[in-house]
Amino acid sequence: MLREQIERLIKYERRDCKTNDATLFDLILEHARVQQRFHSQAGGRTTPQPRAQAPQQQPKRTQKSAKPSHPAGVKKVRAPPRDGCLVCRGPHWLDECPTATSEQRADALAKLRAAKNARQESVQSKAVLATARPNMVRVNGMVEIPYVPDSGADRTMISRSVVASLAEFSPDLKLSKLEAPVAVYLADGRRIECREKATVALELVTAAGPVHMRDVECLVLDSDVEELLLGNDAMKSLGIDVERMIEQLAGASLLDEEKDEFPVGDELVPPNSGEDGVLDQLVDEALPNGMPGEHVDRLRSLVHEHGDVFRERLGDDPPALVEPLKVTLADDAVPFRCKPRKYAPLQSAFLREYTAELEKRGFIRKNNAAKWACAAVPVRKPGSQTEFRITIDYRPVNKVTVPIAGAMPNLAVVSSSVRGAKCFAKFDMIKGFWQPPLDVDSQELMSFMTEDTVYTPTRVPQGAVDSAIHFQMQMQDAMAPMLQRNALVWVDDVIIFAPTVEEFLQALKEFFIILRDRRLKLSAAKSSLFQLEALWCGKLISGSGVRHDPERVDALSALPVPSTVAELQYFVCASNWLHDSLPDYARVVAPLQERLGLERKRIGRRNKNALNVAVTLTKAEVTSYNEVKTLIKASVPLVFPSPTSELVVITDASLTGWSIVVTEVQAWDDSLPVDKQQHRMVLCKGGTFKDSQLNWAIVEKEAFPIVKACTDLEYLLQRERGFKLFCDHANLIYIFAPHVELKKHVRDRLQRWAMRLCGLRFTIEHVAGETNVWADIVSRWKKSQVEFVQPRSEREANLDRQCCGHWLTKTSDFLP
CATH class of the missing domain: 2.40.70.10 (Acid Proteases)
Structure with a gap:
């Protein structure tokens, strides 16, 4: 029984005993003593002693006392019971109670025995x-x-x-x-x-x-x-x-409770195209999602015609017809071969079973002569104690790999191509990294070692430094005829879109043909054939604009105050993903970002386990946390600007912060002031001045967000109609207006900034501070919070009072 108990403990709780003999000895000794004590006490309670031994024990008890506590023949006086008599509660025992009858004594003793037995059973x-x-x-x-x-x-x-x-x-x-x-x-x-x-x-x-x-x-x-x-x-x-x-x-921690969003292909079954029931279910879901009923039959016929591109599980399909991944090593690279690792019995069994299946499918091959070998690391699946997935520690190879000179698409740029679309479909490549081939000359570099042998993969492994960018480049190459026109690709996440149902069905057919020709497979479980808006890269995209996933917004809004540094980092990073639609975000989140920076600097490490230490936010930081959640709940949907509409850029700055707001006005009315126009949000940005920036002059601080907008948002502002630039600092009109000669006394920094704006068509217009409603809200705060910089001249002091002397909170006049 002890052996079985120790084996269970080592298997599920005390895995450290597998590698530490001293710890194993202490564990066995501890539980052996517990069991011995338990069985000894149990035997002493259940086994009655022979009567013949009773006289022998009495002298032993009397010998322990050097002198009797009472003279012979005198009855020992017992101390009263702690809870008193069972009948009258007096300071005496039950058998000495002067008022209790024999029946009362018997009832009291029976109740006492019953309570004791019930307590022992519980x-x-x-x-x-x-x-x-x-x-x-x-x-x-x-x-x-x-x-x-x-x-x-x-x-x-x-x-x-x-x-x-x-x-x-x-x-x-x-x-x-x-x-x-x-x-x-x-x-x-x-x-x-x-x-x-x-x-x-x-x-x-x-x-x-x-x-x-x-x-x-x-x-x-x-x-x-x-x-x-x-x-x-x-x-x-x-x-x-x-x-x-x-x-x-x-x-x-919060991160431990997240669902598994990154499966890596640890379930393999024989290949099968999408069964009719699964494909019919996909088509049936299109109707409640908004697809017109008269087009459902055409969609069903199209899906069944190309059903071979769908998979429920990835089997032994041949590799996709794309360019193989070729790994380039640095000139001074030296082969690396890890030491054999010891695995728990469950992990060993999983590795043997899983690698045997991969070898059978042709995804890997045995190669004990490989000069390169990284360690296989089985990782427990979320929500399970006995199921694992395989990961490979490719860090030694990644350190000596020359990365591919590729680039991921800019989401803000490519997502604007769906403007005007009414029909969407969303697809996910099943186990995407297992589909592309690995170049023969690079296969040995990606070898990995288990406790049994060394395996060399024939497909692109997940975890290599070039895996993601290579997959993106191959998908863009395969989808080149449809990109921007009817398709968007982010690694293995693809959306198809079109302005009409007829064009949408044609785009789907073209997409399926490309997949069949390239031998690429889709996940039937993660595909949707028709939607009015598609969830892509964490955002809901439609023809009218972009909004954030309500589930993500609700989840972030419901988070409790962080109790660890890891939870604080999670919240700051997650909320930053939404910042383009959160006015005033930079100012509100600044205390949390500052605290996170201090904690990470104090800890010295940034991995999850190192950051999982307790942290207590101050009252001001808790207020900031709640304000960020309020902004998240009221996040603003973003629109795609039309080429025929008027684009408006509004900037503002104060002593310690700056803001940029970009809006679209579809029907500009010259007779109305800017704050009376019908604006729609395109995006907003903001930030705080740091370090030496705090010492800039007011004119430089007002110029910074203008240059920032024209530099970072060039993909929006480089347009035939140009854009209107509104700010509340009159001097900037003479500095940045293209039709006005630059002043000789302007500092070198402003001259460099002004040169960056060459080539953009815009008109700068001054807006009085009391009119610049929205941008002022983003960048301004109360005078008590403006304490970092003192004006360096009377003129700058006057400008500072003009810039920061008011606190506006009304936005209804600016937005419809």
Whole structure:
């Protein structure tokens, strides 16, 4: 039984014992002692001693006492019971009660025995079990009872009935009196004084796993409740946020709870084209998604005609007809061969089974003579304790690889090509990295080692430095006839779009033909044949514009205040993904970004485990956190500007920040001021001045967002109609207007910035500060927050008062 228990512990909990003999010895010794004590005590309770031994034991007890405590013939006076008489509650024992009758004594003894038996049945000995049950606590490795995390309790408490039952299994229980009684107020308002404390070892079991706590002092509560109250003293000793309760005991983080978004092809079955039932289901889903009913039959016929491009699982299909990945090494590259690794039994079994299947499919081949070999790393799948996926540690090869000179598409640029589209389809390449071939000369470089042998892949491996960019380039090459016109590609994520259903069906047919010719396969489970808007790269794209996924927005808005540095980093990075549609984001998120930078600098490492340390946000940072969530809830949809509309760029700056707002006005009315026009948001940007930028003159700070907009947003502003540039600093008109000669006294920095604007068609117009509503909101804050820079002249002081002397919050006049 001990052997089975130790094997279970090593397999699921104490994997460190596989490589550390000393740790293994301590584990075996600990549980052997527990079992020996348990069986010895159990035998002592159940096996009656022979009567003949009774006289022999009496002299031993009397010999231990040097002198008797009472003279011979005098009856020993017993101390009164702690809870008093069972009948009258007086300070005497039941058999000495002067008022109790024989029937009352018998009833009281019967109730006492029944309560003791019920208590023993409710408390179970779990000394021989490998792990306790969830929401249970094992005390001293012997007794298992329920526990309740109580953030309202300052001390951990255990009931008297549990202590009494625990003493039966653990005679060495550490029980001591308190120096002064501790008053405890129960939930029903009762007041109980605790006079004793017990020092125990606890093993708390949560959904994330067991947590061991040793030498925990528990107040002994005079109660019959069969549970342990885990107080703030125990939780804080582990660095647990009592507001989030027991979920943090095992260090779980937000990133651990995410669903698995990056499958890597660890399930292989025989190849099969999309079955009729799966294809029909895809077509049936198109109708409720908005496809006109008269076109459903044509869509069904088209899908069945090209059903061979769909797969439910990737089998032993031949490699795609694309250019193989060729890896180029640096001139000083030296072959690397890792040392054999030791794997857990479950991992070893998975690697043997999985590599055998890959070898059977022709994806890998044995190559023990390979000069290169990186380590195979089985990673547990989310939500499973026994299932794994294979990853390869290609870092040694990546360090000596010359990267491919490729580029990923700019999402903001390519997504504008869907303007005016009404029909969308979304597809995902099934196990995309397994489809393209790997160049023969590069295969040995990507070899990996298990505990059995060395394998060399024949397909592009995931994790190599060139894998993603190579896949993107091959997909762009295959989809070249349709790119920008009817298709967008981001690695293995493809959307097809068209302005009419007729054109959409033609585009689908062209897409399927390309896939068949290139032997590329789609995932039937992740495909959608018709949508009115498509979720692509985390954003919902339609013909009218871009908006963020409501599920992502709701999830971010519902996040609690971060309790670890990793959670803070997760929130800052996730919210930054939405910043183009969040006015005033740069100012609001600045305290969180500053705190994150300080924490990462203090820790020194940025991986998930290193950042999973507790952090407590200040009141100002919590306010900033809540303001960011408010911005996320009110995120603004973005539109694609029309070539015939008027594009408006509004910039503003204050002492410590700047903002850019780009809008579209479809019907510009010259008789109306800019704030009365019908604007639609294209995007917004903002930022704060840092370091030496804080010492710039006001004219330089006002110029910066203009140059920033014309440089970073050139893909939007380089247009035949040009654009209108509005700012609230009159001097800039004389500096940047193309039709005005540059002033000789302008600083070199402004002259360089002005030269960057050459080639753009624009007109700068001045807007009074009280009119520049929206941009002022983005960049301005109260005077109390403007304290980084002091004006360097009276003129600059006047300009500063003009620039930052107001605080506007009204936006309804600016937007329809």
